[in-house]
Every structure is written in C-alpha cells, then in structure tokens.
Amino acid sequence: MDTTTLRVLPCGDAALLVEAAGLDDVLALHAALEADRPGGVVDLVPAARTLLLRFDPVRTDAAALERAVREAEPVAVSRSGGELLEIPVVYDGPDLADVAHHTGLSERDVIAEHTACEWTVAFGGFAPGFGYLAGGSPRLEVPRRSESRTRVPTGSVALAGTYSGVYPRSSPGGWQLIGHTDLVTWDVDRDPPALLRPGVRVRFVAADSGETEGERPRRTAGGDA
C-alpha cells in the first residue's frame, strides 16, 4: 500500500479519520500503527474502509499524526496466524431462504459455503463482542434486510455485505439471519470477554439442532439467555 494515497480527514480536534482503498489496507495500516503507536494516540478504531485515530490534543496534533500515518510502513496482515475458533451453528435462520434467493444458491449450498471457508475477525463496532468476520466466500454476498428487526436473538449467525457475524446478545439488527449458535461469544466475567476479537480465525460447523435443543430451553421466549 502506498500511504500517500490515503485520505486523511479531520474528525473534530481530537481525532483523524484515515480512509483507505479497502479492508486489507485498513488492517495493514492498523497493524503498523498498533505495533508502533504514535505518541498521544488513545484509541484506534478500524472499520471496513477507514481507521479512526483518537488522540489526546494536549500530547499531539493532527499534523504530527498525519505525518506518522504517511510514514507508517503497513504490512499485509496475515490471516492465518490467529487463534482458530470453531462455532457450531444450527442453520435454521429465518432469512436462509432469502439468502439462497439473493445468491442463487440452494439453502444447502449456502450452508456449505458458510462452513467451507475460514473467516477472520476484521474489526468490531456494532455492539460489545460483535466481530465483523471477513474473508469468507464471495458467493455469500447479500444486502442487509430492507427493514431491520427490532429484536435479533442472542447467538444469531448472520450475513450482510461480504461479512458474517454472531449477535453477542439480543439487539435490534438488520443482517440476514441464517442460523444460531449456543456458543457464548460475549461474557464480561470471562477473560477475555469477547471470543471474536480482531485477528481470531473462525470456522463455522453445521450442528444438528437435536443436539442443542436441551441447552437452550427458552429460545422462543426471547433469546436473552
């Protein structure tokens, strides 16, 4: 990546928003700045096409940080080194048929594609413990639902754009739900609280619904479990 092509945008007086060509460039820049964090930077927030640098305006300024960004030497982030997490999924999501329709695949093939590839947590952001999983099958690219649900149950496994994700707790949401897992992906009393941290690799494994029924007795009652 050529850092001179990055767009560096003002974001108030205590942050800069750096826009890159795509996710790989964002992650490469993030890794470089995380490894050698410029003085005064208090948080780095990677997203699909941008990296937000929040800084302490007493300790540094936008011009110095823009220089640091331009002088950074981003290295392509390996997507093979992270911890591997297997997530058992019952593919019974209410949007599975819609996803099949959007992608032109059969429901069985949607499941096959989702379980065949290795995903990597690229970044977080929507809710505590929610990781945006990238690197999956390009055949699974789907739009968000035209209307968001007011309540998506905990553990829902979903697709939107080129990403997949697991809802860490019940919340509103607009992604296409293809299944659910009983794996607790977020628990503040656990260290670390989030299973889906940036860099973690994920493989989804199709599980038999019969196996998990006993573990989630009141799912239909709401899904706050």
Next chain:
Amino acid sequence: MTDLDVLAPGPLATVQDLGRPGNAGIGVGLSGAADGGSLRLANRLVGNDEDAACVEVTFGGFAARARTPLTVAVTGAPCPVTVDGRGAAPDSVLRVPAGAEIRLGTPARGLRSYLAVRGGLTVPAVLGSRSTDLLSGLGPQLLREGDVLPVGPAPARFPVIDGAPGRAIADSEAPLRVVPGPRDDWFTSRALATLLTEPYTVTSECDRVGARLDGPELARAGVGELPSEGMVPGALQVPPSGKPTLFLADHPVTGGYPVIAVVVTSDVDAAAQLRPGMRVRFVRDRTANRATSRPGAARPSPHLPATSNSGRSS
C-alpha cells in the same frame, strides 16, 4: 464501613468515571461522564484522582444518606444542594456528617450534575471502568432507591481549596464550536452553510447516547451508503431525515451515517448540558489543528454506492 445509601435517584442517576478507552476492537465504547470536565472538577475538589467514580445525576432529584462522615462536592448543572436540610454551595467542598442526607434539587440550568465523594465510589469495575454505558448495557445498573454505594479509602492528599467556580452553563442558547468533516463532502455546500448559520433545537430524544436536533434539513449531495466507520463524542451524524444527531458519551463505536462536522472536545461537555427545547448554534472552530490533505488519487468516490451495504448497523 464507608457507604452512601441512595434514598432517591431522581429521573436518572448513574455511576460514571472517565470511561473505558481502548476497547473499540471488541465493540466497547468510551462511555464515562457525559460532562467530563465537571466530573474532574468534583474529584479535584475532594482530593480524589480525576478519574474516580462519581454519581452523574440527571435533572436533579437525587438524595443519599452518609453512613459515616463524608467529604463531597457537587459540580456541573447548578442545582440547589442541601446537607441535612441546610443549603450548601455547589462547586465547593462539603462535609456531610454521619447519618446526614445530601439532596440535589432541580438544576436552574443544564442537565447533569456530579456528586463526588472523597475516596471515590468503589462499585465493581467492568473492563477497567465503573461507568454505566446505556447503549451497550455495560457497567453498574441505573441507581435505584435502596442501593448502597461503597466508598473507597480517602486518598493521601487533602482538598486544597474550599471551592472552585465551575464552567458557566448556558440557559437558553448555547454556541458550540465545530470542525467540518470528516464527511462534509457528502452534503451540498449549502448544507454546511446552513449548519453554521441556522439555530437547531434539542428535541426530547436526548440521552447519554446523543441528542437528536430539530432544524433545517441538511441535504446530501448524492446517494450512496457509507460503510460504518469510527465515531467520536461530539460527532454530528446525519441520518436520511437530514436532522443531525449530536453524539455524547455513550455513542456507538461505529456508525453508518455521514458526519458533517464534529463539536470540539472542549465544547462536548457543554453539549452534554443541553436540555430539550434549548437552541444551539454551531460555529466554525478557528483554532483546532486540522488535517487537510485530500489527495484525489486512489480514493473511492464518496457518492458511489459502496461495494456492499454491509456494516451499517448490524
């Protein structure tokens, strides 16, 4: 045991410190006192570290009883304070005898007052902070009648002054300085001019996450969807309605609507004191350091639909 018994929380009272920075990667926002300057002042007055946990009282109505003699201070929105029924001054060091009640009345101006107790509130921390994050649900529960707030050991240093004037809090119209961007180019040039000249009104949809504003619509220059990107306190995010939302302490870590301008750090505290119905004017900040480079090369056009519409919210 040094404790504070909550007798009445008022409309909304939470425990806050300076939040949990550095957790954006796992989707955890900063949170912390909405008016951080007032929390710091309250802590300095009682000799605490600036980041000790306090009670953030929204629109007064809070009452508590000290089990042991306590040293406290009330800052932020100026409200009538009584200690065992006797009037006490805000922004000053107050001694509360054992068994005495401290009460915060309705503030004359502003929205949020801070009650610091010497020693700090030592409710359990979550991810390094005792702040309640109303968006993510992290941290202590909202305070209720009957809650017992443990107080930590007194710090080694003593209060050095009896009082310190707090920041003036506006009562009708507040000017807030902004830096345009990062996504001002998603809007018509007239939209930014409108934002910087026309008054906006704080609606009743106003909480620790942010304040929805009413006023002239800010029109986008084109169509398209922005992939979610990192947000900051003070961001003026503009949903398709064209009416901006001003983000405060519990704002989402990322958001998918373009931010036309951002209120400067030193004015975000004032923004947290805006009441529903108040008018606010945005003025261009002339002092902030700005990143201005916008090379045209290798940049996606902001007005083309993104390659996917993922990640706007999930």
